[in-house]
Amino acid sequence: MGLMTVEFPALPTQRADLIERLKAPHTYDIAIIGGGATGLGVALDAAARGFSVVLVESHDFAKGTSSRATKLVHGGVRYLAQGNISLVREALHERTRLLANAPHLAQPLPFVMPSYKFWEAPFYGVGLKMYDALAGKAGLGATQFLTRAETLRDLPTAQQAGLKGGVKYWDGQFDDARLALALARSAARAGALLVNYCAATGLVHEAGKLVGLCVADQESGQTLTLRAKCIVNAAGVWVDELRVLDGQAIGRETRPMVAPSQGVHIVVDRSFLPTDHALLVPKTADGRVLFAVPWLGKTILGTTDTPRNDLAREPLAFREEVDFILGEAGRYLSKAPGPADIKSIWVGLRPLVKPPEDDGDRTQALSREHTVLVSKSGLVTVTGGKWTTYRAMAEDVLDHCFARDLLAKRPGGVTDDLRLVGAQSSGHRISDSPGLHLYGSDAGSVQALAGADRVLGGGLTEAMVRFAARHEYARTVEDVLARRSRLLFLDAALAKSLAAEVAGLLEQEGQAHPRLQEFLVLADQYLTLPA
Template sequence: MTTVPLPLPTRRADLLAQLAQPRVYDLVVIGGGATGLGVALDAAARGFSVALIESHDFAKGTSSRATKLVHGGVRYLAQGNIALVREALHERTTLLHNAPHLAQPLAFVMPSYHCWESPFYGVGLKMYDALAGKAGLGATEFLGRERTLQCLPTARAEGLKGGVKYWDGQFDDARLALALARTAASRGALLVNYCAAKELVHEDGRVAGVVCEDTETGQRHTLRARCVVNATGVWVDALRQQDGEATGRSVKPIVAPSQGVHIVVDREFLPSSHALMVPKTADGRVLFAVPWLGKLILGTTDSPRHNIEYEPLPFHEEVAFILRESARYLSRAPTAQDIRSLWVGLRPLVKPQDDDGNHTKSLSREHTVLASKSGLVTVTGGKWTTYRAMAEDVLQKCFSSGLLDVRPGGVTVRLPLVGAPTGPVQHRMCDAQGWHSYGSEADAARQLPGADALLGAGITEAMVRFAARHEYARTVEDVLARRWRLLFLDAREAAALAPAVAALLQQETGADPQLDAFMALAAQYLHVPA
């Protein structure tokens, strides 16, 4: 086999040594989800010195719990938000181009059980195509009854009139987040997971840095910066409150979190490469049945949530709603006993207020970027599809607030992410995980010991070693939930593989792989609320 240069190492001792060096960064980002990682990459690509810290693992929270769709937002079109849809469609194309090994086009079918549904939704989807223009992934088609059943072989046939087929995108959210982190690192950024922001540093009433703590050792470091970005998602108000208290200002919360539940079952309930989409369920919400990595994701609902947790539990009513609505559209509907994994994502819905409590508007989409009088820049809201545009808006706020010198943007529009192959890509995301998700790094990963030593579920010893050496993995959860998505696909199988993964991680890192914590988490992902 030809020797392939290995990617950048992510040895934690080296990362912490860099963190301890006294220097002033142009930008320190707090939060390692899609938004924070996007900001770090954009800033590093423009040549700024950047450090990013994350209290847990990259994409531990909301950013690994999406419905796995890269989309323009058909719902927003119905609301008349043309600007948001147009921008999201543009960003959809950019994402598919920059990470073709992690994102792909996906066909959706809306089954019609009333004569008015196909023409009604079809006209809207034709407008969706028009807004996409050359960035479209495929033309919307009106389907007859038989063609609809060919695309959705287990759709309820009784009363079926036809359907509408349209195209959007699908991706692996956690692995895309990891690709953003590693691409930013390749551009000179320092990124450290399991490193929590403990307090902001203020000098003369201005934010001048952040004190962070290595959660594994308890050691603290002070990172000085010209600009600090608060990109902690549903948790942004905690840092904003701290900033306000330090400078004697009243700060009103801007986030009202909601949660979406996702149920994962076997593909036999919809054995198709097409996704099913119901635009309006019994109570007006949207229902998806999406093939992903060999399983089927059912969801999602949005329910207000008042307490914020890293591992939120689903409400009984949400699970019952998804199963009940699935039974209305599938000839054989899954039951609670068929659930392979059950997980919840928190979404930061924004109350658009600035730091003085005045009503304001987000820049041009569903996210908000604020700069406090002390110079803390906060970004929240939005969605995965527009992470790159959000990052550009954050940098623009840093410029307009006088925190950073202006540098030209657009540098990430055609910036391939780590692993992006240069040649044709065989999209297989609907089928299963495999070496193809490593893209151009597959040969390098195979060079590690254990490339043919299969642990199970397509995971080899070499993949675990690669995660530890080159992908920042520290715990069993890091490997089985985010480097590989097994916890999200089949929690019982993930638990079965966990001891072997823990032993390899212990060998590779010398750190506690937290096996017991993972086993408890796997049990939670199998628990259906009564």
């Protein structure tokens, strides 16, 4: 019963305790704005090096882009085609670290590219063999050329007409929101103070230098001022808002550095791709990439790459994006999914970095690499990048802090082999239906709570809701059904049907305002086709 072993103590995250700690007078070594992959990665790295750390997030951890990824831990095959060898090497190295440090949430996944023209398999196969060579000992499996029969064995519902064969290669997949939560809890275990639903509302400057920030508790409305030697702006697609505030305070003009790009994902039943292999089309009719990925008992179809000028917290898909994904999926699957088959539609905004001279809107040409800037006042801004390289991004941020003498340098590499809270190989795959295996070594703590045997639906138990409220920072119905469990992303109708019961459990756990009505409206958005 290795799954039930409790490797790490569960950490209470009662709101009152967090706010009292936030109120205490203190000058932190580093204050971080933003609780997505990047901000949480910086918090863990800094706390692991012994710095005093505070992180505030205006909504929930991973509420934005960091819970809306395509769920892939990858080295970036398409970057190889662009000749960006250094980016691929870094990503392959970080892929290995991530899979080792969170084996319950990130695992290898085989991908198959079906070929319908004689030249496709050898053309893409050569590139993937080069991908293997770059991975070296970090490789997850050798690239294989597949016959037609072998391709249909791995992708039993692939379109058979015209199928010549295929190529299989290996990357990884993960549960992004739960990995963000593991980072938050690991950082807290290392001494960091992390508070969600606490917005940064202003910056504090003295003699032209940044010395603190103003924050507002989104639940009570109370405002506080936090002081820190170093402040990191890790707000994702929203980093420019803080950069503008900083520039205004010191009398400098600030040009936007982010050009948001929208990625749409559609979830359908596993019957459309009943396999533990992902399907990858490297070049669709309009030159984009199409994935069909098995994930938590369902199939994710995506994604798009569409310029987006607004920065909505819940961006909406465009109808042409949904039609594109369904149409392309229908070209490569023998059973074509239609609008009635959609279980959930969700959209993420990518914080692509815009070159200073670029005023265009071709997001495919913008940088997927991360960028770190330090302003004249000392505001450290980091944006761009991808989930796979969150750990390397955090190290780079701290290196910039050291280079500008915002922090006294301390040795790095502390997170190379730092296993995250819950880290334990459960023997289950991320492609399996959700369940207790996603908690890793915390499974025993979950099972010890009331309602462990009472299943609400979709693998969610009463005990999981209670654990989310007590130990995983959950405040609202959405926190539980979108990010502690992934039901909103997997089956929005089912999530909606469970919302009232989850709200009742959160109230029992002391949360007076679980925002039930807000969630019901949101669930409808995930269910509704755009006009």
